[in-house]
Amino acid sequence: MMDRRSLLKSLAAGVGATLFSVRQSAAALPKARITRVKCWAHPSMNRSFNQSALLVTVETDIGVTGVGEGGSPDLIRDLAGSVIGKSPFEIERLWQHMYMDTFYPPGREKIHAQGAIDLALWDIKGKVLQLPVYDLLHGSIRDYVECYATTFRPAAPGDSTRGGATPAPGAGGGAPAAIAGTALRERAHAAMEAGYRVFRVDASIGGPIVGNVFNTHERVRLVARACKEIREGVGDGDWMIDFHQKFDFADALRCCRLIEDYEPYLVEDPVRDEQALEEIPKLRQMTTCPLAHGEEWGQRWDFHRLVYDKHIDYIRATLPNVGGITEMAKVMALCETSAVGIVPHFTGPVATAALVHAMSTFSGPALMEYNYGDRPPVYLPEFVTFKGGKLYPNERPGLGVTVDFTALTQLADFDQPRTSNVYKRPDGSLTHW
Numbered sequence: 001m002m003d004r005r006s007l008l009k010s011l012a013a014g015v016g017a018t019l020f021s022v023r024q025s026a027a028a029l030p031k032a033r034i035t036r037v038k039c040w041a042h043p044s045m046n047r048s049f050n051q052s053a054l055l056v057t058v059e060t061d062i063g064v065t066g067v068g069e070g071g072s073p074d075l076i077r078d079l080a081g082s083v084i085g086k087s088p089f090e091i092e093r094l095w096q097h098m099y100m101d102t103f104y105p106p107g108r109e110k111i112h113a114q115g116a117i118d119l120a121l122w123d124i125k126g127k128v129l130q131l132p133v134y135d136l137l138h139g140s141i142r143d144y145v146e147c148y149a150t151t152f153r154p155a156a157p158g159d160s161t162r163g164g165a166t167p168a169p170g171a172g173g174g175a176p177a178a179i180a181g182t183a184l185r186e187r188a189h190a191a192m193e194a195g196y197r198v199f200r201v202d203a204s205i206g207g208p209i210v211g212n213v214f215n216t217h218e219r220v221r222l223v224a225r226a227c228k229e230i231r232e233g234v235g236d237g238d239w240m241i242d243f244h245q246k247f248d249f250a251d252a253l254r255c256c257r258l259i260e261d262y263e264p265y266l267v268e269d270p271v272r273d274e275q276a277l278e279e280i281p282k283l284r285q286m287t288t289c290p291l292a293h294g295e296e297w298g299q300r301w302d303f304h305r306l307v308y309d310k311h312i313d314y315i316r317a318t319l320p321n322v323g324g325i326t327e328m329a330k331v332m333a334l335c336e337t338s339a340v341g342i343v344p345h346f347t348g349p350v351a352t353a354a355l356v357h358a359m360s361t362f363s364g365p366a367l368m369e370y371n372y373g374d375r376p377p378v379y380l381p382e383f384v385t386f387k388g389g390k391l392y393p394n395e396r397p398g399l400g401v402t403v404d405f406t407a408l409t410q411l412a413d414f415d416q417p418r419t420s421n422v423y424k425r426p427d428g429s430l431t432h433w
Helices: 004-027 073-083 091-100 108-129 181-193 216-234 249-262 273-284 304-308 325-338 349-360
Strands: 034-041 055-060 065-069 145-150 198-202 238-242 291-293 385-387 390-392 409-414
Touching: 034 073, 055 108, 065 108, 065 349, 073 091, 073 108, 073 409, 091 108, 091 325, 108 325, 108 349, 145 349, 181 198, 181 216, 198 216, 216 238, 216 249, 249 273, 273 291, 273 304, 304 325, 325 349, 349 390
Parallel strands: 145 198, 198 238
Antiparallel strands: 034 055, 034 409, 055 065, 145 390, 385 390
């Protein structure tokens, strides 16, 4: 007969095996296929293509739909044909397949669209496993993601837009054409009081831009004067400035040197992107201002040398611009290797939600732009968790966004696969045709 100790061990083993079986079963991925990809317009569509916030959905035959953002209907059509009929869970394989499935490798616009589909695939996987995406990326390592506000506007009594930044053309926003020094000082102070880590402006500060003429040589002195006011406003806090590629190298250097004493957190896009690979390494040797670049970059091959050689202190590469979370994970590893921070450029609300997941798992310095305040997009009843100037990871599965499709207009619907141009190596991995 079995003694008491043996019986208890047997029961414990049985319970443990049952629990393991349940957990294993709950975590198992079902057989699934992608059935269609749709594109949607929404009330806050940004019509600037390179800053596309086009909503993209990827549907499956198990009734789970993923949400992404970016690209254009024409580019989504080409990419959709590469994924329809395939498993949504083989995300790396799908990423490589989309990348290689046409004659030309994706340029920056197409990689933006590829990123939209990639976001949706991560959303699907998280929803099926009932896990937030950051847990699929090995778990969050920070309590919150610090934020910066662009030209923060203090709230007036009863103002429903309290806690927000000034809306601006383009996704990331830019400073109004003219903000007086006193207003800058007050805005900078208010952003610190609201809990933001950094107050941000661009190189339009310092006075009106008459007739849309930007005199860079003159503007350098005006910007430096305005930055002094900002430093007074933030006190012991932080501020940053986006040169927005407005200056040629000589004036960018002049401006950096004039504002060094005001200790900017970073100077963003100090030179034209076309010259960045050559001019930023030179600028790095001639100023103490921390430098950031890359809001227009695509995948890591655009910029890896600047990171590897640490010619920049922060990258601005973002979602979906780099090609989605799949590529961003590799960008994060690249930055960790060289101890370079990430201050991702703002593109759209779904991408913002996705960035919270990605940045929550990044071990280096991270800072995100957030200008919604307490005014989330009307078509996203569940969006991000934001309070006190900070974005917090939440436990909702997938990207954690919920879409009100009644507020959207469908633009395109794709349900046909394309003939694959991708070859396989003997081991099944993919290679070019």
